[in-house]
Every structure is written in structure tokens, then in C-alpha cells.
Amino acid sequence: MPGSRIIVSMVREALAKVEAVAMLAEVLKGGGSSSLLVRGDSMAPVIPDGARVDFQYVEACDLRLGEIVCFRQGDLAVAHRLVALRRTPAGARYLCKGDNRLLADPEFGPEALLGRVTGIDGRPVPPSPWAARLSRWQGAFPAAV
Numbered sequence: 659m660p661g662s663r664i665i666v667s668m669v670r671e672a673l674a675k676v677e678a679v680a681m682l683a684e685v686l687k688g689g690g691s692s693s694l695l696v697r698g699d700s701m702a703p704v705i706p707d708g709a710r711v712d713f714q715y716v717e718a719c720d721l722r723l724g725e726i727v728c729f730r731q732g733d734l735a736v737a738h739r740l741v742a743l744r745r746t747p748a749g750a751r752y753l754c755k756g757d758n759r760l761l762a763d764p765e766f767g768p769e770a771l772l773g774r775v776t777g778i779d780g781r782p783v784p785p786s787p788w789a790a791r792l793s794r795w796q797g798a799f800p801a802a803v
Contacts, residue, residue, distance in 0.1 A: 700756030
């Protein structure tokens with residue numbers, strides 16, 4: 659049946675994505691670096707659809723507001739800009755947002771952090787034009803780090 663072949667193909671694609679995220683996590687958690695082709699326009703124009711993005715392991719304590727980090731969101735690896743850090747009784751929480759998105763991603767903890775983006779199509783990551791504003795904005799929240 660043609661419909662069942664499509665479903666099998668979709669399942670294979672989903673499993674391949676899950677395996678790719680797991681492999682990326684293993685490489686980065688081991689202190690390594692990796693690069694992947696990314697899909698989507700959530701970080702456009704900084705990271706265009708189809709760009710090759712370089713990732714490197716990073717300790718959570720070394721994260722800086724405004725840098726682009728890679729984290730797990732369900733079965734996906736997402737590369738978005740870090741816009742807030744905060745402490746909770748349960749531990750550190752991170753908030754990211756795609757530059758080309760109106761809403762932020764759901765908060766996540768250090769267990770979801772995979773690494774930081776270190777290059778885009780062979781070029782260094784451009785500095786965030788609004789990192790200073792992020793620091794001032796974050797200071798307005800009592801729970802901010």
C-alpha cells in the first residue's frame with residue numbers, strides 16, 4: 659500500500675533525527691565539537707535555512723546572554739539565542755528564543771543543554787547586537803542570575 663510506505667518513511671526520518679540528536683549529544687558531552695546542516699528560519703538571517711552550523715561543548719556556568727546555544731527540545735536539537743538565565747529551587751533554568759520568532763521557547767534545565775554555536779557556514783558567529791539590552795532586561799527580574 660502506498661500510504662503505509664509513506665508512514666514507514668516518516669517513521670524512519672523521525673528515528674534518524676532522534677539518532678542524530680543523540681549522537682550530537684554524545685559528541686558534545688564528551689567535550690568534542692560537531693557540525694550539522696540546520697533546517698528552518700527561526701534564526702534567520704543570522705543562521706539561514708540549510709546553513710552548516712558548528713557546535714562545541716560548553717559548561718552551563720560558561721553561558722553568556724546573547725550567545726546562540728544548542729539544546730534538546732523533545733526529540734529535536736534547537737539552536738536559539740539565550741535570552742534569560744534564572745535560578746529556581748530546582749536549579750538553573752534557561753530561556754532561549756529564535757531571532758526570527760515572536761515567542762520564546764519553553765524553559766529548560768542544564769540536562770537539555772547540548773553546546774554553543776561556534777560557527778555558521780565556516781564563519782565565526784556574529785555578536786548579538788542586543789546582548790547589552792538583554793543584560794539590562796534580565797536585571798529587571800528578581801529571580802535572574
